[in-house]
Amino acid sequence: MKTRNNKELIQYMPFLLPTLILNLLIVLFPSISTILLSLFEWSGFGKIKFVGIKNFISIFSDNLVISAILHNIIWTIIFLTIPVILGLTVAELLRRTKWEFLQPFYFFPVILPTVVVCFIWGFIYNPVYGLAKYLGIAILGNPSTALYGLAFANIWAWWGFLGAVFYSAVQSISKELYESASLDGASGWQQFRYITLPQIAPTLVFMEIMTIIWSFQVFDWVWLTTQGGPAGSTELLATLLYKKAFSLYKVGEAAADGVLISMFGFLSVGLYFYLSKRGIEV
Amino acid sequence: MFQKIVLLILLLYSFFPLYICINASLKTLPELFTDPISLPQKPVIENYINAFTKLKIGQAYINSSILAIGTIIGILLTAIPAAYALAKMKTSKISNTIITYFFFCTTIPAQLSIIPLYFTFAKLKLTNSLIPLILIHIAGFSPFSILLMRSYFVKIPDELIEAALVDGASMWQIFWRIIIPNTKPGIITTSIIVGMWSWNSFMLPLTFINKENLMPVTVALAMAQGKWSVHWEMMMAGALLGALPIIILFSFLHRGFIEGLASTGLKG
Numbered sequence: 334m335k336t337r338n339n340k341e342l343i344q345y346m347p348f349l350l351p352t353l354i355l356n357l358l359i360v361l362f363p364s365i366s367t368i369l370l371s372l373f374e375w376s377g378f379g380k381i382k383f384v385g386i387k388n389f390i391s392i393f394s395d396n397l398v399i400s401a402i403l404h405n406i407i408w409t410i411i412f413l414t415i416p417v418i419l420g421l422t423v424a425e426l427l428r429r430t431k432w433e434f435l436q437p438f439y440f441f442p443v444i445l446p447t448v449v450v451c452f453i454w455g456f457i458y459n460p461v462y463g464l465a466k467y468l469g470i471a472i473l474g475n476p477s478t479a480l481y482g483l484a485f486a487n488i489w490a491w492w493g494f495l496g497a498v499f500y501s502a503v504q505s506i507s508k509e510l511y512e513s514a515s516l517d518g519a520s521g522w523q524q525f526r527y528i529t530l531p532q533i534a535p536t537l538v539f540m541e542i543m544t545i546i547w548s549f550q551v552f553d554w555v556w557l558t559t560q561g562g563p564a565g566s567t568e569l570l571a572t573l574l575y576k577k578a579f580s581l582y583k584v585g586e587a588a589a590d591g592v593l594i595s596m597f598g599f600l601s602v603g604l605y606f607y608l609s610k611r612g613i614e615v
Numbered sequence: 616m617f618q619k620i621v622l623l624i625l626l627l628y629s630f631f632p633l634y635i636c637i638n639a640s641l642k643t644l645p646e647l648f649t650d651p652i653s654l655p656q657k658p659v660i661e662n663y664i665n666a667f668t669k670l671k672i673g674q675a676y677i678n679s680s681i682l683a684i685g686t687i688i689g690i691l692l693t694a695i696p697a698a699y700a701l702a703k704m705k706t707s708k709i710s711n712t713i714i715t716y717f718f719f720c721t722t723i724p725a726q727l728s729i730i731p732l733y734f735t736f737a738k739l740k741l742t743n744s745l746i747p748l749i750l751i752h753i754a755g756f757s758p759f760s761i762l763l764m765r766s767y768f769v770k771i772p773d774e775l776i777e778a779a780l781v782d783g784a785s786m787w788q789i790f791w792r793i794i795i796p797n798t799k800p801g802i803i804t805t806s807i808i809v810g811m812w813s814w815n816s817f818m819l820p821l822t823f824i825n826k827e828n829l830m831p832v833t834v835a836l837a838m839a840q841g842k843w844s845v846h847w848e849m850m851m852a853g854a855l856l857g858a859l860p861i862i863i864l865f866s867f868l869h870r871g872f873i874e875g876l877a878s879t880g881l882k883g
Contacts (some may be wrong), residue, residue: 335719335840338706338709341704341705341706342704342706344707344786345700345703345704345786347696347786347787348696348697348699348700348786348790349696349697349700349701351692351693351696351697352693352694352697353697353698353713355693355750355753355757356717356720356754356757356758358754359728359732359750359751359754359755360720360723360754360755362731363727363728363729363730363731363732363735364723364727364728366730366731367727367728367730367731370725370730370731371757377734414793422621422625423622423625426618426621427622428620429618430618430619430622432622433620435622435626437865437869437872437873438626438629438630439625439626439629440869440872440873441629441658441795441865442629442632442633443634443876444811444815444861444862444865445815445861446814446815446817446832446833446858446861447815447833447860448817448836448837448838448854448857449854449855449857449858450635452836452840452850452851452853452854453632453633453635453636453851453854454632456635456636456639456847456850456851457632457635457652459847461648462651462847463651463847464635464651464652466651488800489628489629489632489809493629494876494877494882496780497873497876497877498876498880500877501874501878502809532623533702535882539880543722543880543881543882544684546722546724546883549724550724550725550726551825552726552818553723553818556817556818556821557817557837571724571726571752574726574730575726575818578729578730578733579700579733579822584730584734587730587805588730590726591724591726591727591729591730594724594726594727595723595724595727597727598722598723599722600726601722602719602722605645
């Protein structure tokens, strides 16, 4: 048995090795290096100095990092709710109306490059030329609205993806469930609550978990528009990391920020495995 | 009835920003300034010509194409054979470990690897070159490609492979002559999604490319933003040009895009 396994492994090795080697060199090794780098002080060139957990102490006593974590949490909460509700709505309504032909239109904004979406919304929000002049406020220029303005633009280019994922899950639900429910006189809402929602719960939970992971990695949306401003109101962990690593010569601290971003991701993965072990129920 | 109205409102929500953008790209700046909403009195195409020349979109198109095509070829050569192996290996312990590892990879943020990667590449003089950037994209998108393609390979009956083995075909012959032709839809889906992600990619080229003549469309547009930010009519035309290849691809192959992305629920 053992030898047969080995023979098979040798047979398939040429298929697996190229991608594994590339992955080790470009994903795994650098990721581990970052974790190690977070224990050192380095400007990007010259001497590198071991400092233990000093970088973590300094990032956790840095108000910029604390407010970035807060902004990431706000971002996460927004994305755990609004686009998910929009996606569920469209999935359920497409099922009921059978207007499937609309799906590519909802999905369309998802495929656009982020830079293009940022241009479009940057124009809409522009207080001189754009639509915001009718509102009389500079949405991205005001610290109390900038983060929400960016999130709103991102939601536009994102919810269609969730709509497609949920709709694909809805389609695999047996039609008979709905038929017998409507014979029993179940209302549309009851069908959604007692059939759709429990049936797609695993997909829903998976997407919510991925949402948490992705929300802590957001970079493009801020970098292309406000670059963290005004007054640090849109600073996120990923933009802070980028500034520290590539223009402030604080590579060690940037690595510590990277570890922090990953911690939120790994905790979410842990949560996912915990939930799927317990069995997901709504 | 009410349900259809909700769907139409959501349709309007998806379309309105695009309307604003297309509309703005067809107006002169003075006209745009007085009225950003209603249709242009007389549509102008100068903005597109200006965007193409002043924002240097021509060269950026070439760079983005090299990046996207290079990444697709790399994925076809590395990730797809791996997906096949992971679908057909009977030693499930090893293949399960590798599959779990690749799933885990999709959750590793690019921010975790980008710092050492950049400093190593800079030291080896590999920045400002498209091929190293292509390699990074291949490595970044292969976990998704492997998970997606595996779902297609699993559906191929083992008997087909065994029969070919009995006939004396080698593993590679089977892969190229039997497996690949039978999974064309999956390969096309994987290619267009990976191609789209490479075309749209921003943070990686921003970090690894800073020579203007090597910048892909996304970075070139971002760089033009500071210089031309008042010329919204031209920026809107530039934005549409930047997305145009993806828009064309999507209008023909939207099924593949939607199914491929919706079935994994991953975004690269």
